[in-house]
Structure formats: structure tokens, C-alpha cells
Amino acid sequence: MAPNLNLNDDNSLFNYVVKEGNGVKGLVDLGLTEVPGRYVQPPHLRMNKQEVASSLENVTIDVSELDGPNHEQVVKAIVHASETLGFFQVINHGVPLEVLDSLIVTAHQFFDQPVEKKAVYLKEVSPSRLVKYGTSFAPENEKALEWKDVLSMIYTNDADARDSWPNDCKEVVLEFIKTSSEMVQKLLQALIGNLGVKLDDSRLHELSGSDIVNMNFYPACPNPDLTVGVGRHSDIGMLTVLLQDGIGGLYVKKGDQNASPGNEVWVEIPPIKGALVINVGDSLQILSNGRYKSAEHTVRTTDVESRVSVPRFISPLPTAKIGPFPELVARDGVARYKEVIYGEYWKSYFEKSLNGKKSLDFASI
Template sequence: MAPSFNDENSLFDFVVKEGNGVKGLVDSGLTEVPSRYIQPPHNRISKQHATTSIDQSMTIDLSELDGPNHDQVVKSIAHAAETLGFFQVVNHGVPLKLLDSLKDAAHQFFNQLVEKKAVYLKGVSPSPMVKYGTSFNPDKEKALEWKDYVSMIYTNDDDAHMFWPNECKEVALEFIKTTNQMVQRLFQALITSLGVKLDDSRFDELIGFRMVNMNYYPACPNPDLTVGVGKHSDMGTLTVLLQDGIGGLYVKKGDDSSPGSEEWIEIPPAHGALVINVGDTLQILSNGRYKSAEHRVRTTSVESRVSIPIFTAPLPMTKIGPLAELVARDGVARYRELLFEEYMNNFFANSHDGKKSLDFASTT
């Protein structure tokens, strides 16, 4: 018989503090979503009200950056960043075998006994660069997200080999290394399209922080009541995301819409493709020309889903703000200058709430 989690304190202890996560709930034989996971109606995700057709211009062949279509590819990248804040890339140089290995490693990590995963809980993890947890900010959220994760911040190879979980460290490290050049080229294309030139040290500072997550969304008995991840934008510069074949990623179209009337586009998985999305930092640097992608994740009752994002962001002590050339051109700075560490601390101190994280840097 499945244990009862009607008492919110016992559920919170079991899921969050003891490290059982959402997977532990499901493995206990749970047949209904506990009340702590039920989202208010305006936050729930309806497949019926989502657009599933993707504009072909949002899928970009990166191999053409090296050919006669270079300028057109750069324009396509910039157009996607200016409108949806999202695009997919193919022929990106990351081996497809590695992408399959990443998905397998994620399942391997989360299918372990809880004792093996809980050693990476906040406060006991052998390194502050590795964290296993559930939801985004359980202490602040009124309704928890139906997701477990392990997060690994890259500092150097030696630390990764020493501290990252054995089940996924080799493939996660390879993923970071094989996407590094791609991220540099994408960022260069976007900066060039702004008509701005950055020196090498500044360029490196703005994409020098890298963190890879492995996200696990257990099959959910009531997917219409929950979310895997709530509405949010990423805090960094660019995010590279590997989806598995199950799907559930939704991106919001446009910024100006009231809750309940937004238009969401479902991003169906494409074999071998990687999802790229603009983060808040790039919206700030571009003085609002590029749009960080507001997105969320739906749960499914069919089978457990994994996704593996790499978050590329500025180094913590880097100053971020609208690029000076753009402020001069626009006649206004839409965001203030601040240390990225300040922005990051504010981002993690709050629960997911659309793009409200940008208010922290806004001048309006």
C-alpha cells in the first residue's frame, strides 16, 4: 500500500530533505498527485491550447556557417533571438552517439537507490559545485514542480572528475567540451549582428560560466494538474538543451499578454537537434533587442522524461549591462549595470514567475 502524504510537512521531508524526490513519490506507488504539487489553473499546461507547428526558420543548419550562406545563417540566428528567443540547431558538431549516451546516463543516475543520490544534497554534497535536488526553490514555492535534478558547475577537469557523480561525469564533461565552440560561434554571430565588437577578454567573461544539469521528470498520474517546470526565463547568456524523444517543452510567443491568454508553442523533439535559447543576460546586454525565452515544461503520464541543459553565463564577478554602443544608439539604457553574481543570487532566491527576474535589472 502506498504511504499517505496528506500531511505537507511529512511530504516535504520525504521529498526534499531526505532526497527521495518526485521519483521517490512515484516509486512508493502513488496514484494521485499530492495537493502540494497541484498548480493553480492559470499555471497548468493545456496541450489543446498550444501551437505545435514550428517555423522552419527556427531550425538552423550550423554547418552552413562555414559556407556561402554564412551571412544568411547569421541573420536567421539573430531573427530567432529577436522574436521567440529560441531556435534549434542541427549539424552542430556534437556526436549523436554522445547525445544518446547523455540520456542513458541521466536515467542511470536517477534510477539509483536514494542513498546514492542523497550524498549530493545541499549541505552534504562533497562539493558546492554539485547539487542534487527537486523542484526549483521548494522553500519558496506554493506548488512544487514535478522534477528532480542534479546540477554540476564546471570549474576544471580535475574537479569534475573528482566530484561529479560517476554515473554521468564523463558524458556530462564531454557534452560541455563538444558544445563550447558552438556556443562561442553562436554568441559571436549574435554580437556581430548587434553591430558591436567585443575584445577577447570581455567575450570570454560573458560566456565563461558553465553548468550542466540532468533533469528527470517522472511519469505523473495527473499531468494536467502539475508542471515539470514553471514559467521562467534562464538567467544566463545562452542555454543549450538536449531533449529526449518524449517532448513537453513549451516556449511563450511574445511578451505582452495577460495570464491565461498567452500563446505557447510546443517544441517537438527532433532527433539529433539541440535547442538553443536566449537568457536574461543576453537580453540585458542587447538592451532588449534580443528576447530571453520564457518557457515551461509539461509532465506526462506515459513514461519518465529526461532533459540535459548546459547553462552558459558570465563569470560571477563580471559586470553586465547594456552594451555602451547600443545605449548610445538607442538613447536609453533599459537595464542597469550590475555584477552577474548579484543577478544570479536574486534569481535563485525566488520561485519561477515568468520573466520577473528581469525586473531586478530594469531601469523602467
């Protein structure tokens, strides 16, 4: 046991895990045989195996066909998935397999480092606002912590990234951004075009100009049924592009988003080698006046081996105004959301612990 660490004392545990930067990885490396109480989730927030649907319709889309004779069918598939589940997977997306494999290896290498190498990026001491290392989602505001450590890198331009991101991560993450950007633009154009909305380049940039890549690390957990890797939430941006490793554990709420606990149906988004997971964020749900759905999702822990994932979050600029597109309000006869400043929406989101799709209340009428 580490000196000055009492697993049964919340303050001692919080200092060790959060303030000193040891994270969940540091706890696991102590040889834990059971989860500390601070990580035990309330029963209604755990993933009940009975709630998990056994099958999911195949929502794997070959996005290279957007450039061919099957363009309309591919757009229909993207739109259908975005209107129903809010999640789909893409193949032939332009990111080389060796880049995807390297991202997984690099994520493991970063979190396997001694704590002093990672703790230099804790938000209180990080040399740059563009990079932050930490644990859980909002540990200061959470009653039960998530079983997750995270490295977050804000992308502004290549030069800033090379100056500030961790040396071992920056080149492969830059390559991920470079090789996935064309696909992201095509998806946004397909989804916005399907709404009958035309945007000029400056407005499209305003709605998708923020770019963050995270590396998430979920250590193997001695009591996976008591914990969560990520709490139930929807993302708040436009689109998320996610690389999973082969272990699995990402679950999406299906059907009635307001179903009461016990009546929910969850489906796993299965890992597919070489595929990327795409999910709709709150901003796109708001702009589409509710047509596209930002699905509630969560991550389970496992006792088998440590898992990593690498999401890229495409979001509006902080100063951007987001509200239903006027063309849709005219057509629908009603605005289902009010116009908000994205930066204020972001601030509201990160001031609280994750809580399903409650984040949308900020923009609800």
C-alpha cells in the first residue's frame, strides 16, 4: 500500500487518485482485490446484464461509397442511423489500419508510464491549456468515481500540438486527425444536406471548428459489476469519431430515451477491426430540431484486461450560437430548442456529473 493512502478514507483516496495524479491505474498497480467504496456506483446506474439486448442490426457503413454511384443509399443509411440509434460504424474511412493500431499501442504506453511522467499534465500544473491528464469525468462533483483515466488534447494547429502535446502521442494523434478529417466533413455535409440546409464554409467551420482527441484508459477492474468506465451520458458536440480496441464494453441506450430504470434496453457497439464508431452529439440534435438523436451511452468495465479507446470530438466553436436551423423551424412549425452559446453549454455540461441526457435541458424550451 502506498504511504499515506487509506482506501476507506475518501479524502486520502481522492488526494492519491486525483490530486497526486496516480489515477485508477495507480490503484490497480497496488494489487487491489476489491473496488474501494468511492468507485461503487448506485445499483440503478450499473449496467444490468438483463438490460442488454442480444443483437443489433448491422449499422456498419462503407463511407468510401459516398464518392460513387451508391451515394444516395449511403446517405440514407447514415441518416437512418442518426435518426434512430444515434450511432453507427464506418469502414473504408481513410485512416490507415497501422495508424489505428499505433493509437492503441501509444495509449497503453502513455498510461503505463510512471505517475511523475503523467502528472506534469494535471490541469493545475499542465504547461499548456491544450493538454490535460486526469481521472473520471468531474471528480470534484461525483459521488461515485468512474473507473477511467484520461489524456485530453485540444487541437488548434499542427505547430501548437507539436509544441505542447506529449512527445510519445503527438505524431500518431496528428496523423489520426489528418486522415479522418475528410470523412468527418463528408458525414457532416451528408447529414446537414439531408435536412435541406445550405451552409457556407464559415458557418460550417463555426459549427465544427473545435477539435479534441482523448485517450481513455480503463484498467482491469476486480469488481466490474459494481463500477462504470464512463457514466451514462450523451456527447455535447456535433459528431464523435471513436476508435475502440478489441475488448468491447461500449453500450448505447436503444429506443425510448426516457425509459425508467429497469425498462431500458441497451445494445453493445461491438468492436470491429479497422472500423471507427460515429455518434451524434447534442449540438447536432439541437440544430436538426430533434431529427438526429444524440444517444445516451455508457462504458462497462471488465476484469479481463485493461481497455483503451480514442475519441475525437468535433464540436462548435465556443462563441458559436446553436439552435434549430431556421429552415427546419419554418417547416416543423415549432422550435424544440432555444438558441444557446456553445461555450455556455459546454461550461454547464462540465460543471456537473454525467446524468444521461440531462445536458439537453440547458437548451430545452
